[in-house]
Structure formats: structure tokens, C-alpha cells
Amino acid sequence: MNLRAVGTNTAITGWNSEGTVNVNPVVEVETILGVTSEHVGWVIAGDGCIYRDKAAVEAAGKTGVAIIFYVGENGSVDASSKQYKGLAASIKIAGSMLWGFRDNAAYCLNAQYDTYLDATADMNGILNTQILASHTHIISGYDRSHAAASAAMNLTPVAPKGTSGWFLGSVGQWKLFLNSCGITLDDTGYSSDATLAKMQSSFREAGYQEFWTSGKYWTSTESTNADNNAPLAWKVYLSESSEDYISSGLAVLKDHRLFGAVSRPFTAF
Secondary structure (H helix, E strand, O other): OOOEOOOOOOEOOOEOOOOOEOOOOOOOOOOHHHOOHHHOOOEEEOOOOEEOOHHHHHHOOOOEEEEEEEEOOOOOOOOOOOOOOEEEEEOOOOOEEOOOOOOOOOOOOOOOEOOHHHHOOOOOHHHHHHHHHOOOOEEOOEEOOOHHHHHHHOOOOOOOOOOOOOEEOOHHHHHHHHHHOOOOOOOOOEEOOOOHHHHHHOOOOOOOHHHOOOOEEEEEEEEEEEEOOEEEEEEEEEOOOOOOOOOOOEEEEEEEOOOOEEOOEEEEO
8 A cells, every 4th residue: 555645546656566667657846846646655855855765865865854645735734824735744753752741730732622523623733833842841850841742843854945844743634644544534533444564554665664663653632631630632543452542453542641652743845
């Protein structure tokens, strides 16, 4: 399976599953300014130039920084801008860490979401990340600052030229990512057929099968629900064993903000 343009049935790649070139490969463009939905699954180098896959990036003497996973209409990918039309995920993770909080009972963001369907309306990854990363919270001698957001924003290498900079994606933005991987979630945020192997295969033809290495990723979306009076945050949770929160499949669910998960930065363009 390849990354797919959301809403189409055609895998977006210049190569088919047998490893041979398609009859009508997508024409390469110099920078992300010319990107269309046909370039979902392509790789962005640090200078903003895009390439079909890892091999093409390296042949040009460059290093891939992000993989394009969504291209839509202007203003469709983040509420902070009416210009951004695409999203890409960092090839490098920012690490595994807690989400963070001000104090045990306080909310950290301007808006919270009770259900998965509510949370999919959150397209504020850039603003969420800026707010979270601006807070430093030392509680009883322990650093409870927003590590996942800060690590995403400050990831090196820096985000590709011409993009928004790195941020921690919201639930709505992660939904676009999962859809591009061929994962369809039900109204509760659950998919029964998602597996680690299936997620990794989404990036095989781009040359980055190792892209998906963990089953737990933080979003920048906060929940209205609380655990022992402590608000929760939303994370993407891919089951890796029958002893996990979910015995199989993938779910976007709420978890305690002090639990660990991976920070995978996104960037908009």
C-alpha cells in the first residue's frame, strides 16, 4: 500500500507494486510551490525541493526531511492560515515524552474536545503548539512543561524552506495523515484493520519503511474529560500487543498528559 491522495482510489507514486515505472509518472516540480495532490507520498528536502522518493533525494546530493501526506484547497489544513494547502510529516521523530500540564486540574489550551468526532474539528496544530511550547511549568520541583510540543517545534533539521515550521499535529490533522495511509476510522476514532506492518508499508515506496516505528503518537489536541480531576490529551494509539489499551487495530483516544508517547512533527505549506 502507498500513501494515497484523500478522496481518490489511485496510489500516488511513479512506481507500481512490482517496482516498475508507471506509464504516466507524475512530473517532478522544483519546489513545494507547485505541489498538487498528485505529489502525496513525495519527499521534501530541506531546501523545499521535492523528489519522488529517498533514492531520488540522495541522487541529488540532499537529505529528505519530510513526506507529503495531504494536499487540498488553500486554507484547508490549518486554521492559522488561509494560504496553507498541504501537510507533510517529519521523517525524523522528536523523541518520546510526556504531553505536559500547568497543574493537575488546569486546561492548557483555548479549546478542549470531548469526543473523537468533536476533536476532528481541531485544525489548530500550529497555534496549539505555539501556546503549549510557550509555557514552562515546574511543579513541586518536577518539570511538567509541554515537552511533546516543544520538541516538535524545535526539531532539527529545521522544517523545509517555504513551510510553516514544525508543529505537533492536531487530531484533525492526524486524521488526514491516517486517511492518506489508507486507514479509515469509525465515529469513535477506531480502525480494526490497522497494523504496524500496514502503516510501515505506506512509506515503503518512498524509501522510508522505518518511518512508523512506534504505536503511540501525541497530538496537540486537549480533551475535556479528566482522570482524577486531571484533563487528558488525545493521542494516536496503534496496538502492538493484546495487552495494550486496545487489543488490536488503531484508535485515536484520550490519555493522561504525563504518560509517554512519540512526538512526530508536521509542517504546513
